[in-house]
Amino acid sequence: MTTAIFWFTLDLRLQDNPGLAAALQQHKQVIPLFILDHDDPWFFGSASQWWLHHSLKALQQTIAAQGGKLLLRHGKTADILHELAKQTGSTAIYFSRAYEPWLATKQQEIFHAFDAEGIHCKRYSGRLLQEPDSILNQQGKPFQVFTPFYKHCLKHLHIPANPPPTKPSWYKRSLQSKNLSDWHLLPTKPNWAKGFSPWLPGETGAQLALQDLVDDKLAHYSTGRDFPAQDGTSRLSPHLHFGEISPRKVWHELSRFRTTAEPFLRQLMWREFSFYLLHHWPHITDKPFKPAFANFPWKKQPRFLAAWQKGLTGYPIIDAGMRQLWKTGWMHNRVRMIVASFLVKHLGIHWREGARWFWETLVDADLANNSAGWQWVAGCGADAAPYFRIFNPILQGQKFDPAGDYVRAWVPELAKLPAAFIHKPWAAPESVLIEAGITLGYSYPHPLVDHDTARREALEAYATFKRTGGS
Numbered sequence: 001m002t003t004a005i006f007w008f009t010l011d012l013r014l015q016d017n018p019g020l021a022a023a024l025q026q027h028k029q030v031i032p033l034f035i036l037d038h039d040d041p042w043f044f045g046s047a048s049q050w051w052l053h054h055s056l057k058a059l060q061q062t063i064a065a066q067g068g069k070l071l072l073r074h075g076k077t078a079d080i081l082h083e084l085a086k087q088t089g090s091t092a093i094y095f096s097r098a099y100e101p102w103l104a105t106k107q108q109e110i111f112h113a114f115d116a117e118g119i120h121c122k123r124y125s126g127r128l129l130q131e132p133d134s135i136l137n138q139q140g141k142p143f144q145v146f147t148p149f150y151k152h153c154l155k156h157l158h159i160p161a162n163p164p165p166t167k168p169s170w171y172k173r174s175l176q177s178k179n180l181s182d183w184h185l186l187p188t189k190p191n192w193a194k195g196f197s198p199w200l201p202g203e204t205g206a207q208l209a210l211q212d213l214v215d216d217k218l219a220h221y222s223t224g225r226d227f228p229a230q231d232g233t234s235r236l237s238p239h240l241h242f243g244e245i246s247p248r249k250v251w252h253e254l255s256r257f258r259t260t261a262e263p264f265l266r267q268l269m270w271r272e273f274s275f276y277l278l279h280h281w282p283h284i285t286d287k288p289f290k291p292a293f294a295n296f297p298w299k300k301q302p303r304f305l306a307a308w309q310k311g312l313t314g315y316p317i318i319d320a321g322m323r324q325l326w327k328t329g330w331m332h333n334r335v336r337m338i339v340a341s342f343l344v345k346h347l348g349i350h351w352r353e354g355a356r357w358f359w360e361t362l363v364d365a366d367l368a369n370n371s372a373g374w375q376w377v378a379g380c381g382a383d384a385a386p387y388f389r390i391f392n393p394i395l396q397g398q399k400f401d402p403a404g405d406y407v408r409a410w411v412p413e414l415a416k417l418p419a420a421f422i423h424k425p426w427a428a429p430e431s432v433l434i435e436a437g438i439t440l441g442y443s444y445p446h447p448l449v450d451h452d453t454a455r456r457e458a459l460e461a462y463a464t465f466k467r468t469g470g471s
Contacts, residue, residue, distance in 0.1 A: 002027045003171060004092040005084060007077075008034045008070075009103065011096040011126055011243035012055045013203045014062060015165060019124035023094040024166040031088060031171040032063055033071045035080050036183060040102050042285065042367055044185075045360040047329040050193045051201050053185035055242050058202025060180070068170025072178040078110055085119050088171065093119060096126040096243070099275050100367045101282035129159055129247050129272055132279040142280040145383040146273050153269060159248050195327040199238070199363065206239035210253060213264070218254065222263040228321075228332035229405035234264065237364035238330070240271065247271070274372035277382050284371045284381070286352065293380035296465055299348035304448055308343055309357055311411070314447035316423050317397035318342050320410035327410075329363035334400055340377040341391040346454040348461065351378035387462045390455050397423035413437075413444050 004027040006020050012034075014020065023030045034056060044052055060070045073080045081093055093114060098104045111121045125131055130153060136142060143149035187193050200208065213234045217224065224232025239245050247268060254261040281289060288294055307313050311322035321335035331339070336358075343354045355374040359365045375381025379389075401407060404422030408415040414425060416436035421428035426440060426447060433440065440446055 002092075003029050003031065003088050003090045004094060005031045005033055005081065005088075005090045007081065007093060007095040008032065008059070009096060009098055009243075010241065012059050013206070013244050013246070014059075014168070015203065016126075016163065016246040016249050017096070017243075018126045018163075019094045019096045019122070021163060021166045022122065022124060023092070024168055027092065027169075029169050029171045030094075031071060031084065031090065031175070032068060033073065033080075033084065034059075035077050036072070036074045036178075037077045039076060042100065042102065042359070045362070045365050046187065047193070047196075047361050047363045048359075048365045049185040050187065050196060050329065051199070051238055051242060051363045053180060053183070054199075054201035055244060056180055058204065058244075062203065063168075063170065066168045066170065067172075068168060069175075069177065071175055072180060072183075074178055074183065077106055078113065081110065081114070084175075085114075088173075088175070091119060093121045095121075095123055097123050097131075099127070099132070099279045101278070101285065104279075104282075126246060127243060128275055129153075129251060129268075130157065132276045135276065142276070143273075146270065147383075149273055149276065150266065150269050153272065159251055161252070192326075193329070196329050196363065199329070201238070201242070201244070203244050206236070206245035209235050209239055210245060210250060214253065214257075218257060218260055218264065221260075225263075226334050227400055227406075228324075228335050229401055229403070229409070233333060235330075237366070237369075241364045241366045241369075271369060274366075274368040277372050278368040281382075284375060285367060288378075288380035289375055289382050289384075290380045293378070295468075296380070297348075297461055298344075298350040301347060301349055304347045305343075305349055305353055307445070307448055308339070308347065308349075312445050313342070314426070314445040315342065315393040315397075316404075316407040316411055316414055316425065317393050317401060320401075320407045323410045325358075325361050329361065331362070332406075335406075336373070337377060338391050338393060338396045340374060341389075342393055344378045345387075345390045345458045346393075346449050346451070348458065351375060351380070388459055390458055392451060392455075394423050394451065411444075 004023045006023045011017055063070045084090065085093065095107065098107055107123060111123060114121045135149070135152060137148065143152065199205070213236065217232060217234065220232060224230050236250065240247060250268060251265065254265060277284060308322060311319035313319055317335065318339050321331050321339045325331040340354055343349050344351050351374040355370050358370055372381055376384045379385060379387030397407065402419065404419045407422050414422060417425055417428065417438065418432065421432060425438060425444060438444055
């Protein structure tokens with residue numbers, strides 16, 4: 001009777017999991033394993049740890065209902081795999097391919113080391129629609145611009161149909177496993193994650209989010225996704241990040257709607273592009289894609305950074321986004337771009353500070369999307385918005401939250417302001433402020449910076465950077 005180990009990483013699902021399906025098909029029994037390895041320099045942020053706990057709990061319950069047990073181990077990945085294979089007589093280890101630099105390198109090391117010992121390591125696709133190595137431009141080099149990448153992918157995209165579920169045959173003997181609660185992934189004193197409760201981590205939650213997108217959101221997604229007061233986005237991002245649903249399943253489900261689904265499928269392809277960039281340029285987690293930006297004159301302003309993190313900048317749309325992030329572990333995508341632009345352009349603070357804060361506070365904190373997204377806004381990434389494109393937070397609020405409903409939901413001290421002043425309370429007459437119960441500088445802060453002044457200084461800094469050799 002042959003035994004194999006399936007090592008779960010960011011693919012916490014049973015359906016449409018090619019590596020797991022292969023293990024179950026080719027072996028009499030499979031040991032499902034998850035390893036918590038703190039050696040990873042990009043270990044889960046606090047909000048992601050909350051999601052991980054609940055996702056693993058859901059996976060435990062699903063496997064238990066099928067007569068198996070998800071094995072939880074904590075420590076160095078290679079040591080745990082080696083010890084478990086020896087203990088159980090496993091002849092093979094299966095896993096899904098990773099693209100995060102540390103984990104990808106770790107998988108490669110394990111692949112060669114174990115194979116030399118006669119334990120076959122088998123790595124499968126499953127987290128992306130296409131493998132990054134298979135997509136090259138006419139010069140045989142990686143794409144650096146999204147649109148030609150997107151067109152190439154659409155032209156050559158071949159996604160096999162979702163396979164039927166494989167009947168599991170889990171390992172039956174008792175093995176030592178950690179208790180999920182022993183990992184202390186959930187906050188307790190204080191429990192700052194109380195506002196995360198609307199989320200439903202796990203495969204079931206992912207399926208429900210996909211169905212909700214199909215039933216209620218897809219027809220209006222192209223316009224509704226830009227307005228943060230509306231429930232117009234898919235909310236699939238954390239489920240995709242933790243691999244509770246495959247992008248292949250999402251693509252198959254939505255592509256049957258043709259043109260209606262195109263705006264969402266394009267966003268799914270942006271996710272692919274971010275992973276593509278991370279795979280080919282793994283340094284983008286810390287260093288700019290455009291090397292010249294390593295010399296950009298970023299400012300160190302801890303007081304301004306703290307105000308931005310707390311949602312106390314004095315710009316309502318910025319503060320609403322940052323408070324939504326803190327309360328729910330998520331922020332509307334349009335607002336993510338606005339708050340990111342404000343940090344790097346208005347405050348002049350390094351994009352890495354913003355990326356690190358998002359990593360700590362987002363339940364969908366994804367190394368590829370987070371790194372590529374922040375560099376895009378900062379103007380130093382692949383196919384990035386130019387640095388001189390500076391979002392006006394007042395106009396952005398007026399355009400995408402015209403009635404001020406989003407601001408009122410997350411910045412309640414401004415709730416009684418009329419829409420004409422909700423995005424610029426400092427412009428309201430004193431009588432209006434008094435009637436709304438607002439004292440600027442006390443109940444709500446004055447703006448950290450003046451928009452026009454900050455914009456001019458940002459453009460001057462960029463012009464100086466260009467003159468001195470930046471590009």
